[in-house]
Amino acid sequence: MNLERRDWMRLTLGAAAATAAGARRMTLMGAPANPVAVGTNPIDPGHLTQVVFGSYSHWLQPWRGYLETIPASQFLNGLGIVLNIHRGEDVNQILQMCARHGIKHVRIEIGWGNLDYRDESKIKNSKDLSVRLQACRTHGLRPLILLNGHHGAPCPLLHFERSLAAEVPAGARSVVLDDVAELVVGKSGFSHPRRSIAAEYLITSIEGTTVTLSKPLPDAFPAGTKLKMATLKYRPFGGPITDEGKNTLQGWQRYAQTVASFVAEVLGTTGADDRGFDLEIWNELSFGSNFVHQSRYFDPVPQPYEEKKVFLDVVRATAEAVTASPDTFAGVRLVNGFSNTLPWPASSEMPKEVTALSHHPYAGRKVFPRDRPKGTSLNAQGVKDQSGFEPIYEACFPEYFASALQTETITRDMAPLTTKIYNTEHGRYARPEGDGPCWCWITEVNYAPGEDGINDPAHALKLKAKAIARYFCFYLNKGVERLYLYAAGANDPDLGDAELGVLKQEFLTRSIKEKEYPAAEQELALTSPALQVVQRIASRFNAKGAVDRALSLAGTRKLELLSVEDAHGAMQFEGDPNEMIGRPPLYNRDVVAFLPYQVNASRFVVPCYVMTRDIRQDLGPQPYVLTVKGWQVNGLRVSGYDPVLNEPVPVKVTAGEGKVRLEVVLRDCPVLLEIEEGAR
Numbered sequence: 155m156n157l158e159r160r161d162w163m164r165l166t167l168g169a170a171a172a173t174a175a176g177a178r179r180m181t182l183m184g185a186p187a188n189p190v191a192v193g194t195n196p197i198d199p200g201h202l203t204q205v206v207f208g209s210y211s212h213w214l215q216p217w218r219g220y221l222e223t224i225p226a227s228q229f230l231n232g233l234g235i236v237l238n239i240h241r242g243e244d245v246n247q248i249l250q251m252c253a254r255h256g257i258k259h260v261r262i263e264i265g266w267g268n269l270d271y272r273d274e275s276k277i278k279n280s281k282d283l284s285v286r287l288q289a290c291r292t293h294g295l296r297p298l299i300l301l302n303g304h305h306g307a308p309c310p311l312l313h314f315e316r317s318l319a320a321e322v323p324a325g326a327r328s329v330v331l332d333d334v335a336e337l338v339v340g341k342s343g344f345s346h347p348r349r350s351i352a353a354e355y356l357i358t359s360i361e362g363t364t365v366t367l368s369k370p371l372p373d374a375f376p377a378g379t380k381l382k383m384a385t386l387k388y389r390p391f392g393g394p395i396t397d398e399g400k401n402t403l404q405g406w407q408r409y410a411q412t413v414a415s416f417v418a419e420v421l422g423t424t425g426a427d428d429r430g431f432d433l434e435i436w437n438e439l440s441f442g443s444n445f446v447h448q449s450r451y452f453d454p455v456p457q458p459y460e461e462k463k464v465f466l467d468v469v470r471a472t473a474e475a476v477t478a479s480p481d482t483f484a485g486v487r488l489v490n491g492f493s494n495t496l497p498w499p500a501s502s503e504m505p506k507e508v509t510a511l512s513h514h515p516y517a518g519r520k521v522f523p524r525d526r527p528k529g530t531s532l533n534a535q536g537v538k539d540q541s542g543f544e545p546i547y548e549a550c551f552p553e554y555f556a557s558a559l560q561t562e563t564i565t566r567d568m569a570p571l572t573t574k575i576y577n578t579e580h581g582r583y584a585r586p587e588g589d590g591p592c593w594c595w596i597t598e599v600n601y602a603p604g605e606d607g608i609n610d611p612a613h614a615l616k617l618k619a620k621a622i623a624r625y626f627c628f629y630l631n632k633g634v635e636r637l638y639l640y641a642a643g644a645n646d647p648d649l650g651d652a653e654l655g656v657l658k659q660e661f662l663t664r665s666i667k668e669k670e671y672p673a674a675e676q677e678l679a680l681t682s683p684a685l686q687v688v689q690r691i692a693s694r695f696n697a698k699g700a701v702d703r704a705l706s707l708a709g710t711r712k713l714e715l716l717s718v719e720d721a722h723g724a725m726q727f728e729g730d731p732n733e734m735i736g737r738p739p740l741y742n743r744d745v746v747a748f749l750p751y752q753v754n755a756s757r758f759v760v761p762c763y764v765m766t767r768d769i770r771q772d773l774g775p776q777p778y779v780l781t782v783k784g785w786q787v788n789g790l791r792v793s794g795y796d797p798v799l800n801e802p803v804p805v806k807v808t809a810g811e812g813k814v815r816l817e818v819v820l821r822d823c824p825v826l827l828e829i830e831e832g833a834r
Contacts, residue, residue, distance in 0.1 A: 196718050196748075197221045201558075202565055204536030207497075207575045210527040211558040212545050212727070213534035213740060216565035217632050217747075223710040224631050226695045226753040227703045232630040233688065234259030234298065234638035235656060236598060237286060238645065244665035245289045248642050251657060251671075253293040255685040256692035260290055261434070261597055261638045263300040264417075266409050267307025267352075271387055274310055274408055277416055287420040297431040298597065298638065299417055300491070301410060301472070304437070306350035308445035309405060310387040313345075313352075315380045319363060324374040327367050334363050340398070342385040343451075347373060351444055352384040356451055369453035391446045393459030394467045406468060407475040414482050428485025434597055435472050436491040438514055439465075465492040466503060473505035489595045497562035501592030502579040510593040510635060513564045517554035519606055522547055522727075529561050533736035543737050547727040549767040550606055552599075552624045553747075556632065568594045568633025582633055593635040599625060600640045604652030606770060611651040615658070619683035619798060620823040621769055622656065626688065627761035627824045631749035651682075658682040683798075690797035694826050695751065695759050702754040710752045713784035716813065718743045720778050726767050742766075746778060746820065756831040758785070761824035773822035780816045787814060791830045798823045 202219030205211055235252055237260050239245055249260065264283060270276040277283065290297045303309060320330040329344075339360060343353035344367070356368040375381065388402040410433065415424075423430040437443070444450040446464050469490050476483040487509040493499035494514040501511060523544030533539040555564045566573050572581035582591045601621035603614035622639060629637050643662045644653035651659050661680040664672070672680050695701065720743045730737035745765040752758050762780070766773050787809035794803030803825050806817035818825065 196715050205558045209530040209532050210561050211532040214558045216558050216563050217556045223750045223752050225705045226701050226751045229630045232636045233257050234636050236261040236638050236641040238641040242666045243662050245286050247665040247671050249289045249293045255689040260295045261298045264413050266303045266309045269310045271310040271312050284420045291421050300434045302437045303445045304442035305444035312385045316383050318379045321377045322375045325370040327370050330364050334360050338385050345382040353386050390448045390451050391464045392448045403471040410475050432487040434489045434491045435469050438494045440495045473507035476507050500578045500580045502584040504592050506589035510595040511567050512595045512597045514598040515555035519550040543730045545727040551769050552621050596634050596637040598640040600654045602654045604649050609652050614652040615683045619687045622684045623687050623824050656684050687797050713750050715748045716781040718746045758829040760827040763824045764820050764822050766822040775819040777819050782814045785814055786831045789832045793828045795826045
């Protein structure tokens with residue numbers, strides 16, 4: 155998601171609203187340094203609305219632009235993981251481990267290239283896929299099927315080789331072959347000699363045994379060289395009004411129908427009101443996505459068109475397939491994966507059949523001021539800052555893309571507030587009211603300690619547990635309906651627990667040889683700290699089965715976080731000594747996350763923590779005072795629990811005048827405040 159931007163556009167806010175929000179921000183963020191200062195108005199829409207596209211801020215926190223109470227059932231139903239098995243790991247044991255620790259959803263890719271070239275109703279590796287899907291069914295996990303056209307096998311295709319009948323210089327656009335039989339103009343081509351890109355150099359004409367190519371070959375080859383080739387069933391996506399463009403989109407629709415029918419058959423849900431799975435439309439555009447860009451196959455493109463419109467064309471075609479075959483897609487939810495690494499796709503553009511925009515908010519380490527963000531700097535008041543001052547600190551934290559440290563904050567898409575990018579409306583409720591909300595899903599994310607300089611397995615596992623607790627508690631409260639961790643296991647077992655995998659490498663390695671799930675006395679030792687923490691959090695949300703699953707977002711209690719106070723003045727970075735109003739320190743109290751979930755009519759669970767900027771640096775316990783309005787103060791009982799340390803956290807409660815004052819010690823990982831109204 156860390157994308158280059160060539161130009162910026164400043165969007166216009168109403169002057170009066172901006173001035174009022176700026177005045178409130180001055181109270182919140184701009185107070186002079188004072189170790190006993192009281193933060194006021196910690197929730198303010200200006201945190202989001204003032205960060206117009208093209209700007210960034212070290213001080214403004216877009217996620218503090220709104221506060222919602224989310225049904226606890228939505229948290230419990232939002233826990234997902236990506237399934238990646240490559241070396242014979244036992245999928246049943248993997249998914250059993252996940253399900254036993256609270257995971258509800260599994261992301262599985264069935265690429266377009268899996269379809270048989272000659273019979274598109276058949277899936278080539280159906281046996282292996284069936285094993286994975288049956289394991290989902292056995293352990294009560296709902297599959298999210300990724301529909302994707304990775305350019306290594308972007309659609310149904312045939313692989314073969316041909317020999318060169320004559321020498322070919324580098325840059326050649328015509329080649330003499332030993333055999334041109336069965337080659338298809340516009341669909342057969344040479345695959346890239348060093349990268350996994352099928353038929354990248356397409357044949358545009360054939361005369362005798364000489365073929366003309368869509369763009370120059372990159373290398374020289376002697377006569378007699380055998381080159382890898384492929385014939386694609388469809389041409390790369392292009393203008394939808396052309397015959398070839400229509401044909402490719404129709405092929406994609408048939409692909410979606412084939413996959414949906416296959417998955418339902420394996421799950422045993424054919425004919426059910428809910429087929430028991432969902433579909434993601436495309437994967438990251440920064441990875442393997444040449445097939446949606448004809449300019450990467452043709453030079454020049456034969457019929458010019460606007461390439462970016464293809465992304466929406468494919469989404470609309472998928473939605474049309476769902477509408478045309480309601481029985482095939484009953485209960486299936488669509489999520490737009492073209493937004494995984496782009497800020498441009500907007501809820502206001504999405505067909506009503508699309509449930510969510512997906513994001514992959516991976517963020518590496520930033521060292522400021524060296525890694526100064528692009529765009530216009532905004533100070534603590536939301537005002538353009540031309541001083542050149544940049545605070546000194548390092549940032550690598552799960553909520554990075556919900557901050558304003560890059561202008562492409564996903565808070566624009568998560569929020570119940572509507573903002574704009576280039577005059578296009580973004581936000582959960584930006585499309586017509588009758589089409590319903592467009593949520594965010596995060597279909598891949600995690601923290602890789604090894605990529606951040608941490609290679610000790612025990613330390614790495616501890617850091618991943620902290621990061622994953624923050625990922626789930628934060629994003630599932632701020633507008634993400636589902637979050638899928640990447641991934642079940644490390645892609646490289648030699649890196650093991652230092653990599654992105656959620657499960658312990660020891661457990662995964664064991665599953666290759668041992669085909670039985672570990673006995674109870676072994677299970678705990680083989681369970682990663684991350685999964686242990688997820689299970690503890692989930693158990694607190696659903697203590698004694700108390701979750702009201704009929705409770706909707708509209709029916710939850712509105713709470714107000716009135717203030718966050720401290721007596722220590724701890725900070726994330728120091729401010730500008732020459733201008734402490736506009737460029738103050740970022741105090742820890744300014745980034746205290748208060749994330750309310752409602753369990754039932756009288757019970758709440760609120761994860762709270764200090765959103766530190768550096769996940770590697772453990773924050774020791776610090777006392778804070780939170781003042782909250784909205785709970786029934788009579789008979790209120792509050793307790794605290796740390797799911798990472800697995801121990802209680804004392805909470806002092808003072809209630810009166812409709813307000814509750816909570817004195818609690820917080821760290822940099824969630825403490826769960828458990829609130830019971832009317833308790834005896």
